[in-house]
Amino acid sequence: AEKKRIAVLPGDGIGPEIVDESVKVIKETGKQFGYDFECSFGMVGGGAIERLKNPLPEETLTLCRNSDAVLLGAVGGPRWDSNPPHLRPEKALLGLRQELGLFANLRPATLFPGLEKSSSLKPEVLEGVDLLVVRELTGGIYFGEKYTEETGEGARATDTLVYYEHEIERIVRRAFRLAKGRRRRITSVDKANVLESSRLWRRVVDRVSKDFPEVRVQHMLVDNCAMQIISRPADFDVIVTENMFGDILSDEAAMLTGSIGMLPSASLGKGPLGLYEPVHGSAPDLAGQGVANPIAAILSSAMMFRHSFHDEEAARAIESAVKKVLSSGARTTDIALAGSLALSTEEFGDRVCEAL
Amino acid sequence: AEKKRIAVLPGDGIGPEIVDESVKVIKETGKQFGYDFECSFGMVGGGAIERLKNPLPEETLTLCRNSDAVLLGAVGGPRWDSNPPHLRPEKALLGLRQELGLFANLRPATLFPGLEKSSSLKPEVLEGVDLLVVRELTGGIYFGEKYTEETGEGARATDTLVYYEHEIERIVRRAFRLAKGRRRRITSVDKANVLESSRLWRRVVDRVSKDFPEVRVQHMLVDNCAMQIISRPADFDVIVTENMFGDILSDEAAMLTGSIGMLPSASLGKGPLGLYEPVHGSAPDLAGQGVANPIAAILSSAMMFRHSFHDEEAARAIESAVKKVLSSGARTTDIALAGSLALSTEEFGDRVCEAL
Ligand SMILES: CC(C)[C@H](C(=O)O)[C@@H](O)C(=O)O
Ligand SMILES: CC(C)[C@H](C(=O)O)[C@@H](O)C(=O)O
Numbered sequence: 001a002e003k004k005r006i007a008v009l010p011g012d013g014i015g016p017e018i019v020d021e022s023v024k025v026i027k028e029t030g031k032q033f034g035y036d037f038e039c040s041f042g043m044v045g046g047g048a049i050e051r052l053k054n055p056l057p058e059e060t061l062t063l064c065r066n067s068d069a070v071l072l073g074a075v076g077g078p079r080w081d082s083n084p085p086h087l088r089p090e091k092a093l094l095g096l097r098q099e100l101g102l103f104a105n106l107r108p109a110t111l112f113p114g115l116e117k118s119s120s121l122k123p124e125v126l127e128g129v130d131l132l133v134v135r136e137l138t139g140g141i142y143f144g145e146k147y148t149e150e151t152g153e154g155a156r157a158t159d160t161l162v163y164y165e166h167e168i169e170r171i172v173r174r175a176f177r178l179a180k181g182r183r184r185r186i187t188s189v190d191k192a193n194v195l196e197s198s199r200l201w202r203r204v205v206d207r208v209s210k211d212f213p214e215v216r217v218q219h220m221l222v223d224n225c226a227m228q229i230i231s232r233p234a235d236f237d238v239i240v241t242e243n244m245f246g247d248i249l250s251d252e253a254a255m256l257t258g259s260i261g262m263l264p265s266a267s268l269g270k271g272p273l274g275l276y277e278p279v280h281g282s283a284p285d286l287a288g289q290g291v292a293n294p295i296a297a298i299l300s301s302a303m304m305f306r307h308s309f310h311d312e313e314a315a316r317a318i319e320s321a322v323k324k325v326l327s328s329g330a331r332t333t334d335i336a337l338a339g340s341l342a343l344s345t346e347e348f349g350d351r352v353c354e355a356l
Numbered sequence: 357a358e359k360k361r362i363a364v365l366p367g368d369g370i371g372p373e374i375v376d377e378s379v380k381v382i383k384e385t386g387k388q389f390g391y392d393f394e395c396s397f398g399m400v401g402g403g404a405i406e407r408l409k410n411p412l413p414e415e416t417l418t419l420c421r422n423s424d425a426v427l428l429g430a431v432g433g434p435r436w437d438s439n440p441p442h443l444r445p446e447k448a449l450l451g452l453r454q455e456l457g458l459f460a461n462l463r464p465a466t467l468f469p470g471l472e473k474s475s476s477l478k479p480e481v482l483e484g485v486d487l488l489v490v491r492e493l494t495g496g497i498y499f500g501e502k503y504t505e506e507t508g509e510g511a512r513a514t515d516t517l518v519y520y521e522h523e524i525e526r527i528v529r530r531a532f533r534l535a536k537g538r539r540r541r542i543t544s545v546d547k548a549n550v551l552e553s554s555r556l557w558r559r560v561v562d563r564v565s566k567d568f569p570e571v572r573v574q575h576m577l578v579d580n581c582a583m584q585i586i587s588r589p590a591d592f593d594v595i596v597t598e599n600m601f602g603d604i605l606s607d608e609a610a611m612l613t614g615s616i617g618m619l620p621s622a623s624l625g626k627g628p629l630g631l632y633e634p635v636h637g638s639a640p641d642l643a644g645q646g647v648a649n650p651i652a653a654i655l656s657s658a659m660m661f662r663h664s665f666h667d668e669e670a671a672r673a674i675e676s677a678v679k680k681v682l683s684s685g686a687r688t689t690d691i692a693l694a695g696s697l698a699l700s701t702e703e704f705g706d707r708v709c710e711a712l
Contacts, residue, residue, distance in 0.1 A: 088549065090550075120477050120478055120481040120586055121476050121477055121586075122477065125476040141497075141550075146551065146552035146553075148552050148556055151520070153520055153522060154521040154522050155556060156519070157518070157519050157551075157552045157556035157557075158517065158518050158553070159516075159517040159551045159552050159553050160515075161514065161515040161516070162513070162514050163512070163513050164507070164509055164511070164512045165510040165511040165512070166510050191603075193444065194450075194498055195515045196503060196504050196513045196514065196515050197513040197514070197515050199441075199513070200504055200513035223604050223606075224607065226604045226607050226611075227607050227611040227616070229608075230476055230477075230608065230611045230612070231476050244547070247547075247579045248579050248582045248601075249582070250579075251579040251580065251583050252583060254583070255582075256586070
């Protein structure tokens, strides 16, 4: 059996509950596909702030560095919302991305059959939606110099958006490779009519595109993209964009399908090490009641098999199992409709394991 | 009669056609409400680049400075898309905003009865949508230092997002005053978990809010807002945010109602001088055919009466006239449905004048 080390970071709120189900599914999949998993748990986010006064303790980072993949639940909660920046749970996410060099964030937005009702978009607009946002994750305005200073005219705050050509090139190449395995269409999103970094971005996309003649490229301004995602979402295949635009557009796209509680994400670097987490947050108000929806966490583990273990077959097995359970009418309470069966977090995880 | 000077900048594409109808409506309204208008035409955008090699000629700026209000059609077209930045039509918009000190961009997104069908959102989600995006327009990353340099590691591009406290304060106060006259709710949108400028923004909002105890304030992260605008748009009243976030979110919000061709905007400064323009672009492919929808331009003139001439009655008269014409079933081709009457740009403008 192939030995793999997984760092498991449950985090805050519903994080631990959904991660438990994901781990269960990972182990079941491992049995069937010949893996020998070693799962080690680490502290991250609010819990780590409470116990170690550090949202991302050094030992957690070391654990991740010595692993083949990282599974994260969610971080954050109102208790830490007014903390100073370095003592906030989100700092852990930013730290993990930067320290592990996870520059490529993959956020698919797909339709789950039977869940059209929970979307605010018309079913005919949603038909055929299957898009993947590829967001740059370790550069741009997130990591540039930032400071506030007192001036003769009052306080002045500065943030800096910086991109090196090579930072743009690696994410763009990743997006092109992903598009090759999909519908071979890329929309590169920028604000080239205003930003210098966007003009560099556009130049790099045009250059890289020459190496992928089979992929059709389109440039789109970010404001226009925010409109097109609503009006004709099915026309998109891969969207590639810089960090902040990706943050906004991927959340917008995730909302399309009305299933934000069900969407997974992967954050990848140069090597096989990746971090896998649900798109949704820690939902502290739902924690501890057994009502959280574990689907996003479970589908994140499917992405783990795909991108860190390069095992497409196992990934598809998990995805099919989730679909099968949903087709049977089973739901967690957040997506339960009148007449459907509402399962607990744990029951839902068990069903997926059975379906595998 | 009250004398007012209006600078009319038709611009490119369908700009001239729709501006003609708007001027017609302004004159008719002026007759009824006792104004004596002097309309002077100026060059802007692509046309000005062709003739004067300058998207915003000095004489146009002077004309605007000597006017009580500016009516703009639209600028831009494929012919100028690959020009260097200083020879691009958009430069005119940025220049007008900065030179005239138009720091507050008001973009209402409202529902037109009978047009729900053209939205991609479900009618039940759209019910009651009536939101106003108040976007900061002369600061932030649009106007900060920007450059690309060669380094030992290849090209590096930098953009700078800068806000002075007083720049934030004036736009936030404007938004609070506007909220007072509406449903008294403000959503201030930022990315305070990442950006230094957002943390300053949040502090200023909290301070200013003390002067408006009757207005309910809520802070929202921009990624979350991009989701909420789709999932529960009717819950928003006034959204106030910085320049780039406002660019993205106002376009997203405009798309909600499926009537981007019908939404007006106002850009205001300290004094009464304001610039009024449709949210939509120059649509060069539709130019010269008499099929353009003049509603956004006409409603922009209603905003002109409201914000530059402080004449709420005249503004409402124009808005009611547009609604009356729509209720009669009249449409321009872009929004015509089977069985409805498709009018030309000019015919539609005439109908509005009759309805006044
Ligand atoms: C929590 C926050 C810093 C983070 C981001 O903006 O990247 C989150 O919104 C995300 O998308 O993972
Ligand atoms: C043309 C462009 C520079 C402009 C902007 O980004 O402000 C436009 O998108 C707008 O919203 O008026």
